[in-house]
Amino acid sequence: MARQGSLTEGAAxxxxxxxxxxxxxxxxxxxxxxxxxxxxxxxxxxxGIVSALAANESLSFNDLKKLLKTxxxxxxxxxxxxxxxxxxxxxxxxxxxxxxxxxxxxxxxREALERYLDHMEALIRAMRGR
Numbered sequence: 307m308a309r310q311g312s313l314t315e316g317a318a319x320x321x322x323x324x325x326x327x328x329x330x331x332x333x334x335x336x337x338x339x340x341x342x343x344x345x346x347x348x349x350x351x352x353x354g355i356v357s358a359l360a361a362n363e364s365l366s367f368n369d370l371k372k373l374l375k376t377x378x379x380x381x382x383x384x385x386x387x388x389x390x391x392x393x394x395x396x397x398x399x400x401x402x403x404x405x406x407x408x409x410x411x412x413x414x415x416r417e418a419l420e421r422y423l424d425h426m427e428a429l430i431r432a433m434r435g436r
Contacts, residue, residue, distance in 0.1 A: 346391055347422045351384045356419050359411035367407040385409060393418055
């Protein structure tokens with residue numbers, strides 16, 4: 307049983323007044339007007355990979371691992387998902403006797419990142435009322 311004067315979730319009050327309806331979400335229009343969020347890039351580690359590759363021509367597996375402070379297995383799984391979507395290209399070779407793996411962002415990956423950033427910017431503008 308709720309106490310008299312308690313607030314319901316999402317409701318706001320003004321001093322000296324009872325409950326009033328929650329404010330409408332301004333971001334709702336931005337979400338409806340823009341294409342669906344790319345869930346593949348939205349995941350934190352994959353967004354980190356794509357962003358790092360957008361800022362660099364290419365990065366080695368070890369460079370990405372250090373930059374993103376992650377494990378071999380975690381980076382490998384997320385990089386593979388991006389590779390399967392053709393967002394990232396992977397090349398493997400030997401440097402002397404040591405195997406090297408290098409990643410670069412593909413044109414499709416760059417376009418997907420641009421769409422994602424546009425979507426996020428639209429949400430931010432909507433939330434700030436611009």
